[in-house]
Amino acid sequence: MMAARLLGTSSKLAKLNMHFHTARVAFLPIVQFKLSDIGEGIAEVQVKEWYVKEGDTISQFDKVCEVQSDKAAVTISSRYDGVVRKLYHDVDGMARVGQALIDVEIEGSVQEEEQPKKEASKSTPQPSKEAGSAPESTQSDGKVLATPxxxxxxxxxxxKLSDVRGSGREGRILKEDVLKFLGQVSADHVSGSTNIRTTHQAPSPGAKSYEPLKEDVSVPIRGYTRAMIKTMTEALKIPHFGYNEEINVDALVKIRGEMKDFAKERHVKLSYMPFFIKAASLALLEFPGLNATTDDKLEHVIHKASHNICLAMDTPGGLVVPNIKNCEQRSIFEIAQEINRLMEAGKRQQIGREDLVGGTFTLSNIGAIGGTYASPVIFPPQVAIGAIGKIERLPRFDRHDNVIAANVIKVSWCADHRVVDGATMARFSNRWKFYLEHPSAMLAQLK
Structure with missing residues (x-):
């Protein structure tokens, strides 16, 4: 009899214990981690790669996935500590801003999650928290907002959390905010739940095959191409006018050859493009009306103080036009370093949003592929663009009427004829030409 009673008591304790553990599990909430507003009017993105799978344990600041918008490649990082329970999109699928990316089972003890539930039960029903925001440990009692x-x-x-500036919703302090405060994470590359990264290495492409297609193939328009469709549709509403010029770059070829080894010692790959960009920046100092943008209603032309010169680039994802900020303040070597960085990022389709916005003037080096003349299309809201052809070795007359071999490039300018007249474009081109034909004059003005 005594044994039966003990056995019954043991069974009840086991059931109670099981009920207790079940209750603990029930208190672990599952939240939807939604795609935050990336900015720049981006409404949807293409999921390029998942860094997590269902069942993975993640922490705040861990990478979740990489997405590609029509303006930039963005790496999304987690706001939560927990376990991934569901992925909402396949690779190459489209995700809209505000929609769920993943479900996360939030980590935390019963006490940590139970307290807000008890407080909520004593008050009137509250609207559910917006998905994508971390659970708050305090509300409006003067304390800072942060997870346990x-x-x-x-x-x-x-x-002291009151000393930390929160980047989350309503000033909530996130894990990365604390890490930034401690100096363990760079503040330049982090903003909320999106981190612009350029470290992901794409696999090297194998040998190309050019076999004919066996049937028609429908290719979705995604990524940078979608942006170019919108931009070029608007661009061709602009009345363009063109201006072409030919430039003898013998002196430039010579000085670049002299500087090449010097640049290599400093781990800088020195092409001709940094010289073209710097010459344009110096010329723009004299013609600020070309380093300009128009407003939406065409009531003003804004002369830009910074020379953020765009570089049209051919990438695996299509044409993309990043810009080099503040060229008026950079040396030729510094511009070269920026070009190299953008070229490498472009190959991986990892150009960040900050490199794609704020451009004021554009150059396109069609000569890198082999062209001589082109008819470039203005990149609105800018007002001018230039396309530079390849360097050719051609016969020309010298000042003594002797035929000589000369290094020659052609440039094709296009400008918005609503706000730029032909004489201004020609004078600008002449100044740009002077700097390239006399690079010592260009170097003399570097600060």
């Missing part, structure tokens, strides 16, 4: 996990990190590192 973030508070634990702050306590371990003796950080």
């Amino acid at each position: 996990a973030v508070r634990r990190i702050a306590i371990e590192n003796k950080v």
Whole structure:
């Protein structure tokens, strides 16, 4: 009899224990991590790669996926500590801003998650929290907003949360905010739940095959091409006018040859493009009306203080036009370094949004592929663009009427004829030509 009673008591304790653990599991909430607003009017993105799978444990600041919009490649990072329970999109699928990317089962003890539930049960029903935001540990009692996990990190590192600036919704302090405060994470590459990264290496392409197609293939228009469709549709509403010129670059070829080894010692790949860009920037100092943009209603032309010169680039994802910021303040070597960085990022389709916005003037080096003349299309809201042809070795007359071999390039300018007249474009071109034919004059003005 005594044994039966003990056995019954043991069974009840086991059931109670099982019920207790089940109750703990029930308190672990599953939240939808939604795609945040990336900015720049981006409404949807293409999922290029997942860094997690269902069942993976993730922490705040861990990479979740890489997405490609029509303006930039963006790596999305987690706001939560927890376990991935669901992926909402396949690779190459389209995700809209505000829609769920993944479901995450939030980590935390019963006490950590139970307290808000008890408080909520005593008050009137509250609207559900917006998915994509982390659980708050406090509300409007004067305390800072942060998850228990973030508070634990702050306590371990003796950080006063009131001293940390929160980047989350309503000033909520995130894990990356604490890490930035501690100096463990660069603040330049992090903003909320999106990190612009250029470290992902794409696999090297194998040997190309050019077999004929066996049937028609429908190719979706995605990524950079979608942006160019919108931009070029608007661009061709602009009345263009063209202006062509030929330039003897013998002196430029010579000085670039002299500087090549010097640049290599400093790990700089020195092409001709940095000289073209710097010469354009110096010429724009004299003709600020070409380093300009128009407003939406065409009531003003804004002369831009910064020379953010765009470079039209051919990438595996299509034409993309990033820009080099503040060329008026950069040396030729610094411009070369920026070009090399953008070229490498373009090959991986990893050009960040900050490199794609704010351009003021554009150059396109069609000579890199082999062309001589082109009819470039203005990149609105800018007002001018130039296309540079390849360097050719051609016969020309010298000042003594002797036929000599000369290094020659052709340039094709296009401008918005609503706000730029032909004489201004010609004078600008003449100044640009002077700097390339006399590079010592260009170098003399470098700061």
